[in-house]
Amino acid sequence: MRYIANAGVKPRIHVSSRNAGRSTRREFEVDIRRMEIRDGRALAGEANLDREGFELRRHLSAVTDFHDDEEVERVHYAEIERLIRHATGARTATVFDHIRRSSEDGRAGVRVPVFAVHNDYTPRSATEKVRDLFPGQADDYLERRFALINAWHPIRGPVESFPLAICDGRSIRPADLVAADLVHEGGDGGAFTRAQSYERVGEVFYLAHSPDHRWFYFPGMEQEETLLFKCHDSALDGRVRCTAHTAFVDPDTASDAAPRESIELRALVSFDRGEGVDSGPRD
Numbered sequence: 001m002r003y004i005a006n007a008g009v010k011p012r013i014h015v016s017s018r019n020a021g022r023s024t025r026r027e028f029e030v031d032i033r034r035m036e037i038r039d040g041r042a043l044a045g046e047a048n049l050d051r052e053g054f055e056l057r058r059h060l061s062a063v064t065d066f067h068d069d070e071e072v073e074r075v076h077y078a079e080i081e082r083l084i085r086h087a088t089g090a091r092t093a094t095v096f097d098h099i100r101r102s103s104e105d106g107r108a109g110v111r112v113p114v115f116a117v118h119n120d121y122t123p124r125s126a127t128e129k130v131r132d133l134f135p136g137q138a139d140d141y142l143e144r145r146f147a148l149i150n151a152w153h154p155i156r157g158p159v160e161s162f163p164l165a166i167c168d169g170r171s172i173r174p175a176d177l178v179a180a181d182l183v184h185e186g187g188d189g190g191a192f193t194r195a196q197s198y199e200r201v202g203e204v205f206y207l208a209h210s211p212d213h214r215w216f217y218f219p220g221m222e223q224e225e226t227l228l229f230k231c232h233d234s235a236l237d238g239r240v241r242c243t244a245h246t247a248f249v250d251p252d253t254a255s256d257a258a259p260r261e262s263i264e265l266r267a268l269v270s271f272d273r274g275e276g277v278d279s280g281p282r283d
Contacts, residue, residue, distance in 0.1 A: 002116045004206035005029035011180040033209045040216035053169030053243030054229035059083050066155045080151045080265050090269045097266045103162045104259035113162050113247035117207040122179050125203040126232035145271040148232040152264040157222035160257035162247045168214040169240030177205045207244050
């Protein structure tokens with residue numbers, strides 16, 4: 001696991017918007033630790049977004065080509081919005097972005113997996129994202145409970161290499177979360193977004209190592225399996241507010257394993273007071 005070495009100075013990482021989101025320079029030291037990663041399927045569908053910060057859902061998409069941006073935005077955005085509403089009982093869920101990743105270089109419009117323990121938003125950048133996406137409705141969103149939730153699944157399955165690991169949010173202490181500036185170079189970084197509104201300088205959380213972190217992954221994920229995980233929750237009532245994730249090298253990966261191809265969608269989720277939880281299908 002590639003953690004951050006917390007030196008007490010705010011870290012910065014520079015990414016190229018023209019070069020598939022690859023980092024061009026980082027201004028912090030990496031702390032590499034060997035961690036146990038448990039089989040998430042052993043949770044038997046018990047994990048959920050409010051307790052652990054993630055959950056696995058089954059979803060069969062009508063999308064025929066996940067490399068077709070128009071089809072993904074027209075068909076898949078609405079599918080994932082419905083899936084998140086069912087999983088959370090939310091009033092609204094609005095997908096605003098999608099990113100494809102592959103461990104095989106060379107395909108245009110596809111980024112590489114991220115091998116760093118991180119969470120996509122901090123409370124500050126989450127609030128800024130709401131204001132950027134919905135400037136006319138931001139006050140209404142911010143007066144209610146809102147969340148930023150990612151939906152991740154393979155484009156083709158099963159995943160044989162570089163799977164995604166997710167951390168139980170209950171095992172993350174506030175002191176483990178290190179806010180870092182994310183500097184976009186050469187554009188807004190939003191090649192696949194419904195609303196071209198990325199900050200030039202954003203803010204993300206990296207994680208400092210703790211032996212208490214509990215890591216999970218779901219081996220052999222198929223295309224019809226979607227991992228939902230929470231990147232921010234404005235609620236202050238004791239539920240998990242965020243988690244952390246990273247790609248990792250599975251030491252049991254076969255030498256002829258297929259490259260990992262995946263897609264992740266990001267959604268802004270808004271709740272009514274006294275929101276409920278739907279009991280839709282889980283894995």
